[in-house]
């Protein structure tokens with residue numbers, strides 16, 4: 422698949438570290454130029470340096486995905502800097518876990534605002550520029566939007582009412598986006614990771630990790646690179662006839 426995304430511009434949110442950084446690197450390895458977005462531009466320096474090593478253009482943007490005006494300004498700046506947006510990866514996400522009986526309004530709102538509203542805001546902001554992408558012969562080039570959902574957005578998870586609701590919402594939003602933008606060749610799919618080794622999951626107690634492992638037929642936790650490979654496939658033309666789908670990358674945890 423090397424060079425699959427040559428000349429394309431991708432925007433990746435939450436790309437300072439973790440799964441987002443791995444996605445940005447994989448897209449760059451495939452030849453894409455990448456707008457590296459996170460809460461603070463300076464947090465993205467390491468990712469940007471790693472992408473530049475692939476010989477592509479990379480630039481950091483400080484943006485809170487939950488704030489409409491910041492998202493719109495970021496997309497405008499990316500268009501000015503790169504000329505077009507072909508791939509959008511909505512990856513930024515947070516958890517604020519707790520049993521629902523004790524969950525505060527603030528913890529509910531914070532998670533829904535970043536994970537679900539943030540995905541909506543970036544999708545809305547890139548949809549028009551993507552619809553305008555045309556080939557030299559006038560053919561509709563469109564674009565590819567990839568949302569990072571979660572296995573627990575499909576099956577639910579005790580202690581994560583806010584997070585599971587946000588990811589379930591991302592799944593429904595993915596299907597609606599695919600229906601609304603499909604006629605302009607803008608595709609929208611989600612990747613639903615299972616248990617991935619990362620800062621988000623490192624903090625879980627060992628007994629919780631062991632109980633997850635028991636449910637994984639492939640008998641290992643996933644890596645950020647496992648997710649990045651699925652995202653790269655959805656980003657490029659090899660998945661040209663795929664839209665509105667939720668691709669589970671979970672070691673077989675659930676079908």
Ligand code: NAI
Nearest residue numbers: 435437439440459460485486512513514571614617619621
């Ligand atoms: P992480 O916590 O390592 O990285 C998340 C990144 O998003 C951070 O760089 C953070 O600064 C950024 N971010 C947070 N709030 C933001 C905001 N308001 N605006 C802009 N950037 C913001 O998390 P990780 O593990 O890399 O997760 C990435 C995505 O994958 C998330 O959507 C998460 O829900 C999802 N996921 C992760 C799984 C895992 O096992 N780690 C499993 C399933 C899904």
